[in-house]
Amino acid sequence: MQKLEIYQSLWAMQQRIPGKAERSMPEQFKQIAEAGYHGVCLDPAVDEINECLALKPLFKEYQLGCMVNAFPYTAEELAPLLDMATSLNASQVNIIGGVMPLQPSAAASVVRSWLTTAEHYAMPVLMETHRNGTLNDLFYTLEVLHQVPELRLCADLSHFVVDREFPLPLSEQDGQYIDQILERSDSFQGRVSNNEQIQIALNFPQHKQWLDQFLAWWRQGMSKWAARNGQAATLRFLVELGPPPYAITDGNQRELSDRWQEGLQIKSLVEQIWQDISLQSTP
Amino acid sequence: MTRPVKMINQIALNMSANGSHDEVALQVAQHLEKFWTGTMKTRVIKQCSIENTEFSLISRKALHYLEAMQKAKPS
Numbered sequence: 532m533q534k535l536e537i538y539q540s541l542w543a544m545q546q547r548i549p550g551k552a553e554r555s556m557p558e559q560f561k562q563i564a565e566a567g568y569h570g571v572c573l574d575p576a577v578d579e580i581n582e583c584l585a586l587k588p589l590f591k592e593y594q595l596g597c598m599v600n601a602f603p604y605t606a607e608e609l610a611p612l613l614d615m616a617t618s619l620n621a622s623q624v625n626i627i628g629g630v631m632p633l634q635p636s637a638a639a640s641v642v643r644s645w646l647t648t649a650e651h652y653a654m655p656v657l658m659e660t661h662r663n664g665t666l667n668d669l670f671y672t673l674e675v676l677h678q679v680p681e682l683r684l685c686a687d688l689s690h691f692v693v694d695r696e697f698p699l700p701l702s703e704q705d706g707q708y709i710d711q712i713l714e715r716s717d718s719f720q721g722r723v724s725n726n727e728q729i730q731i732a733l734n735f736p737q738h739k740q741w742l743d744q745f746l747a748w749w750r751q752g753m754s755k756w757a758a759r760n761g762q763a764a765t766l767r768f769l770v771e772l773g774p775p776p777y778a779i780t781d782g783n784q785r786e787l788s789d790r791w792q793e794g795l796q797i798k799s800l801v802e803q804i805w806q807d808i809s810l811q812s813t814p
Numbered sequence: 815m816t817r818p819v820k821m822i823n824q825i826a827l828n829m830s831a832n833g834s835h836d837e838v839a840l841q842v843a844q845h846l847e848k849f850w851t852g853t854m855k856t857r858v859i860k861q862c863s864i865e866n867t868e869f870s871l872i873s874r875k876a877l878h879y880l881e882a883m884q885k886a887k888p889s
Contacts, residue, residue: 643849650817650854680828680845681821715828 533757533764535805536569536622537798538598540771547775549784560589566795570596570622572769576629577608580615587619597621598769600659604629606644613652623718623767624649624656625685628665635674638665642679657685657718662729668694669708676715686716687771688748689724692741696726699740713752721749721770721797730778732788733796750804757808768801770794818858819868822846826872839872843879855880
């Protein structure tokens with residue numbers, strides 16, 4: 532039977548409240564474990580590898596799985612990050628590439644070299660759709676996908692919504708573009724943006740149409756994933772609501788909504804979508 | 815399914831709208847020839863000769879083309 536695993540980003544556990552220290556790592560792991568997440572996602576560049584390896588006992592203590600968002604800034608930096616992911620028994624690595632050539636054809640070469648490196652490792656290695664990364668924007672990404680047909684993605688669609696300033700209702704053309712991204716995606720990330728801001732409060736009434744749009748995309752992407760994968764496959768979904776200043780803050784640098792609760796809400800909504808998809812595919 | 819098998823099936827699937835099975839198989843082979851490392855190519859060609867691997871029809875055909883391309887190279 533196909534499985535869904537939902538991870539929480541460790542970066543997203545930061546509170547960044549002015550004048551207040553962050554909670555300890557054990558406290559953060561404990562909170563994630565008690566909330567029923569399957570695991571924790573780390574976001575290292577190569578100079579943060581040792582810091583991440585030091586967390587290994589906490590994964591064991593709280594029986595949490597590990598996902599890695601790797602930030603290589605050269606073609607060569609991926610290997611040590613994948614070595615680290617292997618040491619932490621990571622279930623999946625998403626590359627947020629720091630190599631950003633102007634031309635998609637040049638990006639395709641780097642992506643191919645990363646895929647060749649990844650071939651020596653056991654875990655799935657995906658490229659994440661992310662601003663300020665190799666796959667910075669939608670059109671560029673579609674071109675790279677065309678040039679590297681073996682490339683699989685981890686879809687964080689919030690970046691493309693801002694990048695293209697998508698109007699709602701979505702045009703047929705924009706819908707088709709996103710459809711191509713979903714076809715090539717083997718994992719999804721949970722954040723809701725609108726066409727002007729990268730992260731918006733889930734429950735403000737003016738944001739409902741965007742929440743609905745993202746839920747529809749996640750449902751579409753997860754259904755496609757379920758249809759093309761075998762019964763033993765596992766889909767991984769990462770809840771990643773960034774700390775300040777990711778979403779707009781008030782005049783005291785405080786957030787406008789409860790991000791932890793919103794993460795739990797996304798988790799619950801995604802579990803509901805998964806249940807619907809599973810029921811539909813049950814004979 | 816091993817990763818290279820999965821990747822080639824994916825390439826074949828993504829190129830499948832480009833023409834007939836035969837044309838697509840040739841395009842897949844050309845893509846592999848152009849962009850994959852020698853070691854990866856040798857490994858998948860070997861895998862293709864083993865029964866029960868999960869290559870799709872187009873992938874299998876592409877690997878026959880790839881093998882022919884490899885053999886045609888001056889040693």
